[in-house]
Amino acid sequence: MNLTEKQEEIIQEFEVFDDWMEKYEYIIDLGKDLPKIDEVNKTDDRLIEGCQSRVWLDAHFDNGKMHFTADSDAIITKGIIGLLIRVLDGENPSDIATADLFFISKIGLQEHLSPTRANGLLGMVKRLKLEAIKHISVS
Amino acid sequence: MSDLELKPFNVREIREEFPALRQQIYGKNLIYFDNGATSQKPKLVLDAINLFYSKENANIHRGVHYMSQKATTEYEAARQRIQRYLGARKSEEIIFTKGTTDSINLVAYSFGLSLSAGDEVLISAMEHHSNIVPWQMLCERQGCTLKVAPINQRGELILEEFDKLLSKKTKLVAITHISNTLGTINPVKEIIEKAHAVGAKVLVDGAQSIQHMHINVKEMNCDFYVFSSHKVFGPTGIGVLYGKEELLDRMPPYQVGGDMISRVTFERTTYNELPFKFEAGTPHIAGGICLGKAFEFLESIDMESAERHERELAKYAEDMLATFEGLQIIGEAKNKTSVVSFSVKGIHPFDIGTLLDKQGIAVRTGHHCTQPLMDFYGIPGTVRASFAFYNTKQEIDTFVEAVERSLSMLK
Ligand SMILES: Cc1ncc(COP(=O)(O)O)c(C=O)c1O
Numbered sequence: 001m002n003l004t005e006k007q008e009e010i011i012q013e014f015e016v017f018d019d020w021m022e023k024y025e026y027i028i029d030l031g032k033d034l035p036k037i038d039e040v041n042k043t044d045d046r047l048i049e050g051c052q053s054r055v056w057l058d059a060h061f062d063n064g065k066m067h068f069t070a071d072s073d074a075i076i077t078k079g080i081i082g083l084l085i086r087v088l089d090g091e092n093p094s095d096i097a098t099a100d101l102f103f104i105s106k107i108g109l110q111e112h113l114s115p116t117r118a119n120g121l122l123g124m125v126k127r128l129k130l131e132a133i134k135h136i137s138v139s
Numbered sequence: 140m141s142d143l144e145l146k147p148f149n150v151r152e153i154r155e156e157f158p159a160l161r162q163q164i165y166g167k168n169l170i171y172f173d174n175g176a177t178s179q180k181p182k183l184v185l186d187a188i189n190l191f192y193s194k195e196n197a198n199i200h201r202g203v204h205y206m207s208q209k210a211t212t213e214y215e216a217a218r219q220r221i222q223r224y225l226g227a228r229k230s231e232e233i234i235f236t237k238g239t240t241d242s243i244n245l246v247a248y249s250f251g252l253s254l255s256a257g258d259e260v261l262i263s264a265m266e267h268h269s270n271i272v273p274w275q276m277l278c279e280r281q282g283c284t285l286k287v288a289p290i291n292q293r294g295e296l297i298l299e300e301f302d303k304l305l306s307k308k309t310k311l312v313a314i315t316h317i318s319n320t321l322g323t324i325n326p327v328k329e330i331i332e333k334a335h336a337v338g339a340k341v342l343v344d345g346a347q348s349i350q351h352m353h354i355n356v357k358e359m360n361c362d363f364y365v366f367s368s369h370k371v372f373g374p375t376g377i378g379v380l381y382g383k384e385e386l387l388d389r390m391p392p393y394q395v396g397g398d399m400i401s402r403v404t405f406e407r408t409t410y411n412e413l414p415f416k417f418e419a420g421t422p423h424i425a426g427g428i429c430l431g432k433a434f435e436f437l438e439s440i441d442m443e444s445a446e447r448h449e450r451e452l453a454k455y456a457e458d459m460l461a462t463f464e465g466l467q468i469i470g471e472a473k474n475k476t477s478v479v480s481f482s483v484k485g486i487h488p489f490d491i492g493t494l495l496d497k498q499g500i501a502v503r504t505g506h507h508c509t510q511p512l513m514d515f516y517g518i519p520g521t522v523r524a525s526f527a528f529y530n531t532k533q534e535i536d537t538f539v540e541a542v543e544r545s546l547s548m549l550k
Contacts, residue, residue: 020165020497021544028490028548052489052505052520073519074487075549076494
């Protein structure tokens with residue numbers, strides 16, 4: 001599946017929910033299932049400080065593809081991170097750098113990526129892309 | 140004094156005055172519990188905003204024409220209304236600013252110029268960033284020292300420690316009347332007496348008190364009292380600095396330009412008198428007039444009953460919330476207003492706030508611009524429900540159910 005197909009799959013999954021609380025129930029479950037970053041690895045260089053919640057991101061480049069692990073102290077933020085990683089993990093750097101993450105607004109979560117929300121997610125997406133850009137020339 | 144008569148306190152009738160309270164959010168009836176951040180506006184204020192811009196708009200203090208004179212009269216009448224409400228001696232003591240933060244910056248700059256190395260400014264551990272950072276800057280600039288009076292676990296100022304920090308070196312005490320995060324009501328009268336006894340002046344941050352109780356600056360005997368219009372049912376972008384005339388008179392202007400001068404030549408400028416000396420440039424005319432309307436509205440409210448109602452709401456909410464496992468009320472001062480802050484073990488406040496929002500309930504989450512206070516409690520933030528007199532017990536029932544549902548999803 002490519003980046004676009006993965007996003008379309010998520011949009012379809014969200015179509016079954018009738019109301020906000022169901023949607024969030026699902027996001028919270030995703031957050032609970034996402035692997036944690038070990039406390040010792042929650043270092044400042046991995047930290048994206050939001051005003052409300054904090055996000056840690058670890059990026060690796062391997063065999064032409066990017067791999068990400070991320071964590072947050074807020075579970076809803078973490079659930080949304082899970083969705084972002086599902087879309088971007090294992091893609092090549094140039095696709096990530098230019099990715100249009102249209103699924104976020106399609107499933108009604110754009111508020112979480114607005115600059116005013118200050119939960120670290122917007123910063124995380126920026127950092128993801130920067131990490132990818134670093135490796136574009138290599139690939 | 141008031142154009143409206145004082146009515147017996149009736150929440151239903153008061154709610155009628157606030158159109159913003161009658162709306163649906165995500166298909167749910169809005170419950171607005173973020174009054175600590177800003178209050179909703181009564182029709183009296185809304186209509187005045189509309190009327191000003193549709194019929195009365197003109198610049199003030201400088202026009203020969205009818206509209207300018209009318210706007211000037213209304214703007215100055217608003218100042219006088221606020222002066223009377225606060226019990227200030229003269230309307231010259233009421234300076235219009237952009238808000239609490241702006242008022243504090245004005246004092247930190249202008250009054251601050253009289254401070255020098257060795258002098259001290261004393262604040263408390265529960266201050267809003269707006270009542271910390273301007274003093275830090277002042278201390279850096281003038282070479283003086285910032286002292287911080289500690290609080291206890293309940294969120295009350297430790298008066299014995301405050302006493303120890305207060306000395307002849309203290310030139311200014313800057314203290315919040317009511318903590319925006321904890322709801323603690325500080326004993327400002329006592330603090331002011333003690334400060335005056337050592338020759339210090341006192342600035343009271345009234346951002347969270349003006350909307351909850353009747354303030355009389357003469358009785359309180361503070362030297363400065365500051366607040367924002369938007370938290371007391373008026374428009375954003377305007378606020379007040381009350382200062383004793385003899386102090387304001389001695390203070391140099393803060394910002395300079397039009398409206399605040401008496402005579403300008405390229406060699407020398409002389410400044411206008413109070414209050415204009417501190418009001419450079421075209422002011423927020425509509426804001427001033429409509430803040431006057433907000434006070435007209437307040438005058439019609441039986442504030443004692445309103446305060447009692449608000450405290451009942453807070454007590455009711457706290458008693459119900461305290462039954463949830465792992466939930467801790469942050470701020471348990473004996474004397475507190477209608478602010479209920481809480482944190483839940485293992486759950487981030489942001490998650491609770493997000494789920495409450497989707498259930499139609501507006502609260503605030505985070506550090507509430509009081510990061511040192513969060514450090515004191517060792518938490519990243521709280522969920523804060525702050526009530527106004529237009530809130531109801533039924534709303535709290537719905538809120539508590541929504542908190543319960545949110546916690547069960549997040550556990
Ligand atoms: C105690 C206190 N001081 C100062 C402020 C700052 O007010 P403003 O942002 O209106 O200037 C606030 C507002 O949250 C407050 O609660």
